[in-house]
Amino acid sequence: MVEWIDLDELLDKSIGDIREMLAHEDSDSSFRAFLIENGWIEDTDNEYDDNDDYEDDDDNYDNDDDNWDDDEEEDDEDIELPSDQEELAEEIANDIDNNKYTIDSIIGFYSEEFVERVRQLLD
Secondary structure (H helix, E strand, O other), X not given: OEEEOOHHHHHHOOHHHHHHHHHOOOOXXXXXXXXXXXXXXXXXXXXXXXXXXXXXXXXXXXXXXXXXXXHHHHHHOOOOOOHHHHHHHHXXXXXXXXXXXXXXXXXXXEOHHHHHHHHHHXX
């Protein structure tokens, strides 16, 4: 059984927005994984837990304390992204600032550099 969490948010997105989001997805991922990872549905039967397409977000992070120093150094300088990525980072930062979703929801979908740029824009 699938439970919709935020169907309205999904339906309010333009086809272009969805295409752009899907362009960043692994081609082997299922659409179900895409919907779950973006918080639009919840898999209430837990059928999805055994699927290899879905990666636990906690496995994608390096929590080593040594990396904190590197992050602080990056904060001092603005990260430069290609213009199309900069525009997307600005849009995402605006959405986060407008409480449409959180910064945590984009981690794992975009590069660390991209996420850091969004953080810079939010500051």
